[in-house]
Amino acid sequence: MSWRTLRVAVPFVAAVAVAALPFVVSDTFLLKVFTYVGINVVVVVGLALLFGYAGQVSLGHSAFVGIGAYTCALATVRMHAPWPVAFAAAGIVAGAGGMVLALPSLRLRGHYLAMATLAFGELASLAFGEATPITGGVDGFSGIPFPSLGPLVIRSASGLYWLVWAVAGIALLIASSMVSLRPGRAMRALHGSELGAQACGVDVVGVKVRAFVISAVLAGLAGALYASVIGFISPSVFTVSASVTFLAMAVIGGTGSLAGPVLAAALLTLLTYLDALIPGISRQAAQTVQSLQADVYGLAIILVVLFAPGGIGAMWRRKSREGERA
Amino acid sequence: MSLLSVSNVTKRFGGLTAVDDVSFEVHTGTIKALIGPNGAGKSTLFNVITGFERMDTGSVVFGGSEIAQAKPRQVVRSGMARTFQNTQLFDSMTARENVMVGSQARQATGFAASAFRLPSARAEERVASDDAGRLLRMIGIHDWADTLASDLPAGIRRLVEIARALATQPKLLLLDEPAAGLNNTETHELVDTLYRVRDSGITVLVVEHDMGLVMEVSDEIVVLDRGRKIAEGPPRLIQKDPVVIAAYLGEEAVEDD
Numbered sequence: 033m034s035w036r037t038l039r040v041a042v043p044f045v046a047a048v049a050v051a052a053l054p055f056v057v058s059d060t061f062l063l064k065v066f067t068y069v070g071i072n073v074v075v076v077v078g079l080a081l082l083f084g085y086a087g088q089v090s091l092g093h094s095a096f097v098g099i100g101a102y103t104c105a106l107a108t109v110r111m112h113a114p115w116p117v118a119f120a121a122a123g124i125v126a127g128a129g130g131m132v133l134a135l136p137s138l139r140l141r142g143h144y145l146a147m148a149t150l151a152f153g154e155l156a157s158l159a160f161g162e163a164t165p166i167t168g169g170v171d172g173f174s175g176i177p178f179p180s181l182g183p184l185v186i187r188s189a190s191g192l193y194w195l196v197w198a199v200a201g202i203a204l205l206i207a208s209s210m211v212s213l214r215p216g217r218a219m220r221a222l223h224g225s226e227l228g229a230q231a232c233g234v235d236v237v238g239v240k241v242r243a244f245v246i247s248a249v250l251a252g253l254a255g256a257l258y259a260s261v262i263g264f265i266s267p268s269v270f271t272v273s274a275s276v277t278f279l280a281m282a283v284i285g286g287t288g289s290l291a292g293p294v295l296a297a298a299l300l301t302l303l304t305y306l307d308a309l310i311p312g313i314s315r316q317a318a319q320t321v322q323s324l325q326a327d328v329y330g331l332a333i334i335l336v337v338l339f340a341p342g343g344i345g346a347m348w349r350r351k352s353r354e355g356e357r358a
Numbered sequence: 359m360s361l362l363s364v365s366n367v368t369k370r371f372g373g374l375t376a377v378d379d380v381s382f383e384v385h386t387g388t389i390k391a392l393i394g395p396n397g398a399g400k401s402t403l404f405n406v407i408t409g410f411e412r413m414d415t416g417s418v419v420f421g422g423s424e425i426a427q428a429k430p431r432q433v434v435r436s437g438m439a440r441t442f443q444n445t446q447l448f449d450s451m452t453a454r455e456n457v458m459v460g461s462q463a464r465q466a467t468g469f470a471a472s473a474f475r476l477p478s479a480r481a482e483e484r485v486a487s488d489d490a491g492r493l494l495r496m497i498g499i500h501d502w503a504d505t506l507a508s509d510l511p512a513g514i515r516r517l518v519e520i521a522r523a524l525a526t527q528p529k530l531l532l533l534d535e536p537a538a539g540l541n542n543t544e545t546h547e548l549v550d551t552l553y554r555v556r557d558s559g560i561t562v563l564v565v566e567h568d569m570g571l572v573m574e575v576s577d578e579i580v581v582l583d584r585g586r587k588i589a590e591g592p593p594r595l596i597q598k599d600p601v602v603i604a605a606y607l608g609e610e611a612v613e614d615d
Binding site: 210212217221224227231232233234242246287288342 | 408410430431434435439440441442446447448449450451455458459460462463465467468469472473474475479480482483486507519522523525526
């Protein structure tokens with residue numbers, strides 16, 4: 033099979049496999065695990081645009097997931113808003129937050145931008161815990177209703193799975209269209225050389241702000257999905273270490289690629305639920321792996337940066353280039 | 359007719375006056391060269407003209423409008439494109455994609471239109487790709503179209519950057535040391551390219567150290583030394599100008615130490 037056919041066939045087969053999974057897997061917990069994978073994919077698609085294409089680091093993305101989750105919770109529980117409205121609001125409020133975080137990115141680069149976004153994430157995390165009247169504080173926010181579209185309430189494990197993956201699929205389609213056209217080139221140009229991009233008339237400020245806002249909107253929507261699927265949220269979920277995990281997925285997945293980060297998101301998320309995936313594995317072995325999670329992410333990032341800069345995405349591109357030439 | 363007129367431009371960095379009260383004009387359809395010893399202020403002047411640096415005093419009028427306060431993006435849109443002394447290509451993109459970025463300023467497809475793959479977005483994509491192919495062919499580097507910029511030899515990188523600048527459809531093309539790092543054959547190809555560019559109606563302003571190239575291609579030369587304009591005129595007069603010779607000899611004497 034040629035690389036050209038592979039490039040069409042692989043996403044198609046993957047989409048069919050993802051859609052068909054609930055027919056094959058009957059275990060509810062396992063379906064939930066794959067639902068979490070889908071939620072993380074939504075976040076990572078946004079980060080892939082921001083980091084992998086536009087070259088802007090964010091160590092604060094769990095803040096946007098949190099903003100989306102709390103917005104959805106408040107809108108549905110306190111304001112009794114219909115779920116689609118709450119879902120949209122989560123994206124909009126998180127997007128506004130993204131615009132705020134875009135401001136330092138206009139002046140800061142590299143490590144300094146990473147520090148600024150880290151501070152933003154830490155502040156948001158503190159705010160979720162301290163603003164008790166609004167967020168329920170450290171005890172969390174419970175009783176968030178299941179997603180519903182009019183009279184249709186989605187509460188079954190397979191229904192939630194399909195909803196989440198539908199959002200992930202749409203996010204991926206939109207993102208892949210963007211990156212293949214003018215905005216994608218503008219983002220990659222910005223990543224490659226800011227001077228060169230300016231000399232080509234690229235609106236550097238506009239592209240950076242848009243990349244931040246789009247990735248924040250996606251993180252916010254993922255947060256709304258998370259809140260509605262679980263029904264309970266607390267500040268302990270939206271921490272800096274969660275942001276690091278998201279960034280790890282984007283880094284390992286690679287720059288200039290969407291498929292790579294999606295694959296990395298799936299692998300790293302599944303790593304957390306090793307005991308659900310491998311039936312025979314002892315509880316202790318699973319716990320050992322989980323306790324080493326942070327170390328594994330850190331090691332993976334270092335290995336990628338040292339031996340495979342560009343991550344999974346770049347490896348795939350290199351192979352497919354060689355494949356085409358052969 | 360004067361396409362660009364630079365009047366009394368001064369740029370200081372702290373106590374250093376990098377460009378000191380420089381004035382000159384570039385006439386439509388000509389190739390003008392900006393030369394001078396190292397540190398004469400040529401690149402700074404380029405940056406000031408193209409909006410990458412703010413001048414302290416002076417004025418730059420391009421095609422009848424004042425652009426002294428314009429940002430690089432506005433300068434590009436007004437019809438002026440540039441290359442860099444250290445090529446600023448996008449390494450993860452192919453030569454063709456690099457040139458396609460040059461079409462950005464003339465295109466309208468935003469994030470929203472691209473998200474839904476609107477027909478207008480796809481049509482623009484085809485136009486940009488065709489334009490890029492045409493420019494790469496005109497410059498004679500079409501064989502490299504699908505090579506990643508990071509894999510291109512230095513000489514080809516310079517030419518890709520010129521093609522990218524041309525993709526903005528400029529009236530004036532500013533080249534910052536286009537021959538640096540080129541071998542003899544490549545320099546000859548560059549000369550041909552410059553003539554082709556000029557013959558297609560684009561005015562050229564070039565900073566260059568290669569005196570052979572400068573004397574061959576330019577209609578007029580401006581000589582800078584320590585930020586000041588010390589001479590201006592056609593190549594045959596500049597070659598004989600005692601002030602210019604002194605400036606260059608002075609530099610060599612210092613370098614020999």
